[in-house]
Amino acid sequence: MGEPGRFAFVLHPLAVADFARKYPPLRLAPPRALEWVARLVPPLVAARITGIRSLTGATAEGWFIGLPLTTRVLLASDPEFVYHRLVQCGHLAQRLGAGILGLGAFTKVVGDAGATVAQRLPIAVTTGNSYTAATAVEGALLAAARMEIDLPRAHALVVGASGAVGTVCSQLLAPHVGTLTLAARSVERLEALAERLRAARDRSPAVQVTTDLRRALARADLVLTVSSATDVLIQPRDLRPGAVVCDVARPRNVSRLVYQQRDDVLVIDGGVIEVPGEVQFGLDFGFPPRTCEACMAETMVLALEGRYEDYTVGREIALERVREIETLARRHGFRLAGFRRFERAISEEEVERIKAAARRPAPLSGAAFYGM
Numbered sequence: 001m002g003e004p005g006r007f008a009f010v011l012h013p014l015a016v017a018d019f020a021r022k023y024p025p026l027r028l029a030p031p032r033a034l035e036w037v038a039r040l041v042p043p044l045v046a047a048r049i050t051g052i053r054s055l056t057g058a059t060a061e062g063w064f065i066g067l068p069l070t071t072r073v074l075l076a077s078d079p080e081f082v083y084h085r086l087v088q089c090g091h092l093a094q095r096l097g098a099g100i101l102g103l104g105a106f107t108k109v110v111g112d113a114g115a116t117v118a119q120r121l122p123i124a125v126t127t128g129n130s131y132t133a134a135t136a137v138e139g140a141l142l143a144a145a146r147m148e149i150d151l152p153r154a155h156a157l158v159v160g161a162s163g164a165v166g167t168v169c170s171q172l173l174a175p176h177v178g179t180l181t182l183a184a185r186s187v188e189r190l191e192a193l194a195e196r197l198r199a200a201r202d203r204s205p206a207v208q209v210t211t212d213l214r215r216a217l218a219r220a221d222l223v224l225t226v227s228s229a230t231d232v233l234i235q236p237r238d239l240r241p242g243a244v245v246c247d248v249a250r251p252r253n254v255s256r257l258v259y260q261q262r263d264d265v266l267v268i269d270g271g272v273i274e275v276p277g278e279v280q281f282g283l284d285f286g287f288p289p290r291t292c293e294a295c296m297a298e299t300m301v302l303a304l305e306g307r308y309e310d311y312t313v314g315r316e317i318a319l320e321r322v323r324e325i326e327t328l329a330r331r332h333g334f335r336l337a338g339f340r341r342f343e344r345a346i347s348e349e350e351v352e353r354i355k356a357a358a359r360r361p362a363p364l365s366g367a368a369f370y371g372m
Contacts (some may be wrong), residue, residue, distance in 0.1 A: 004052075008093030009102040010086065011046060011294050012067040014251060019068075032356055037056030037066040037078075037081075042088040044094070044107065046283055052300055053277030054332035060303040063096050064283055065089045065361065071106045071230060071251065079111035081162035083120070085116040092122035099308035100124040102299030105250055108230050113164060114313035126302060126311035128295025133165050133317060134326040135294040136224060136270035139336055143268050144222050146351050147244050147340075147358070155179040156205075157220035159213065159253060160227030164191035168317040169248075170197060170226055179206045181216045183226070186286065214238055222246075224270075225253040236261040242358030246270045249340075266358035267344065268339045273297040276333030288345075291302035291337045301329045 003311040013019055016034055020027035026034060037043075046066035053059050057084055067085055074082055082348065086107060087293035093101045101123055103114050108127035118125035124244050138362045154177045160166040161182035174180050174197050182190045205282040223245040227233060234245065238335040247254040248270030258267055271294030272287065278291050287293075301309055305328060312321060329335075339346040 004287050005058065005300075005306055006096075006098045007060065007062040007100045007102065007299045007303035007332070008065050008089070008096060008098040009049075009062060009299050010043075010065045010067050010089050010104050010107050011283075012020055012105055012107060013070050014105065015072075016070055016140060018070075019128050032253065034072055035073050039073060041068045043085065043092055045092070048177060048282050049279065050282075051278040051280050052275060054211060054213055054304050054305070055276060055305075056332060058304045058332070059277070060300055062098065062279070062300065063093065064100075065092055069108065074110055075112075075230070081118075082110045083116050084108070086117045089119050090117065090123055090125070092162045094121075094123050098123060098300060099306075099322050100126060100302050100311075102296060103127050104293075106228075108295075109352075113315050114310075115315075118310040118313045120276060124302070124310050126299055127313060128293075128298035128323045128345070129317055130168075130312040130322045131273075131298035131329060132271050132294040133168045133172065134322045135273060135336060136226065136246055136331075137163070137169055137314050138221060138326075139268060139339070140173070140224050140244065140272055142264055142366070143244045143246065147242060147266055147355060149221050149242070149244065151176050151178075151222075153178045154221040155181065156220055156224070156283060157181045157183060157224040159183050159223065159225035160229070160249070161193060162186050163211075163226060163228060163318050164315050165226045165248065166237075167193055168319060168322055168328065169226060171200070171222065171319055172322065174200065174205055174207070177205050177222065179208065180209055180291070181208045183213050184212050185211060187197045187211060219366060225249055226270075227253050229253065239265050241265070241360070242355070244268070246343060264354060264360065266346070266354050267341045267349065269341050272337045273329075273337050273338050274337040275300065288337070297334050298325055301334060303333050309355070338344045 015030040046064040049062040127200045156177040163182035226248045232255045
């Protein structure tokens with residue numbers, strides 16, 4: 001049996017409230033003061049990860065590196081400051097024996113998406129975005145099938161389509177649907193992507209671009225949302241009955257009110273992955289046992305392979321890498337962990353109830369009742 005693959009993965013608090021979940025007395029601290037002090041704290045080892053065992057017999061172990069910068073601080077800081085902190089994370093990972101460093105959550109959004117950090121480190125770096133894209137589309141298509149959406153005639157929408165993950169998700173989704181709408185703030189980048197999709201040799205859908213998100217949501221049967229916006233973008237009134245929404249973004253793009261008020265819409269989290277073996281994460285990050293986000297899983301897969309090379313870095317994601325990491329992950333026994341949303345599993349019975357609710361006749365408006 002060979003040596004286990006070794007990796008590290010960077011975590012950070014999404015909001016100030018996450019500090020208090022880890023250290024309860026900190027809930028009494030003024031939020032802005034806590035964030036300011038945390039900027040001065042160097043990265044630290046948050047937990048050790050053990051028990052990853054591939055179907056091939058290969059093993060891996062790793063470490064969570066805690067970077068105490070909230071999403072707000074990461075996005076507001078000079079990129080050079082964030083790069084410096086991430087390089088510190090990498091040197092800590094190297095001292096632990098890791099051969100590759102995974103960038104979690106917003107650490108891969110800042111600046112050039114890991115490219116500079118990779119240049120400055122002697123160990124490999126990946127954002128995990130290739131496997132995130134692959135599993136997001138896989139999950140969205142599975143959910144659409146469960147809701148009996150006729151994909152060749154369906155209208156799909158990618159929110160945040162001009163970003164790295166959004167672009168490659170659009171490429172993966174395009175051959176499966178009848179109409180594809182690309183939504184983001186930059187029309188110029190959307191038009192360039194639309195032209196690439198129309199020119200693709202695979203089956204090409206009718207491709208549209210828009211910045212009017214609300215109007216696009218009202219027409220979409222299948223929504224895949226990967227925007228890096230920190231605000232909620234999708235509210236209950238925006239969606240049509242029977243729609244499927246795959247929310248890959250963190251923080252979420254979909255309001256929790258959709259789950260509470262719309263019993264006729266299926267919302268799923270993107271990229272929740274079951275890890276092979278008896279993995280122990282040593283840290284509760286809100287997922288069920290033996291599961292993690294796809295970006296973490298990509299780092300694990302590369303460690304199992306001994307592929308200590310920069311894999312997914314920068315603002316462009318190669319389609320070939322997405323397909324390769326999907327194949328490697330399947331070979332090692334990684335797989336989608338069923339449908340989940342807002343930290344809980346969605347049962348088959350719940351999917352059936354959503355389908356039944358979607359078939360419910362829409363209430364007549366006053367104007368319709370009086371034939372107006």
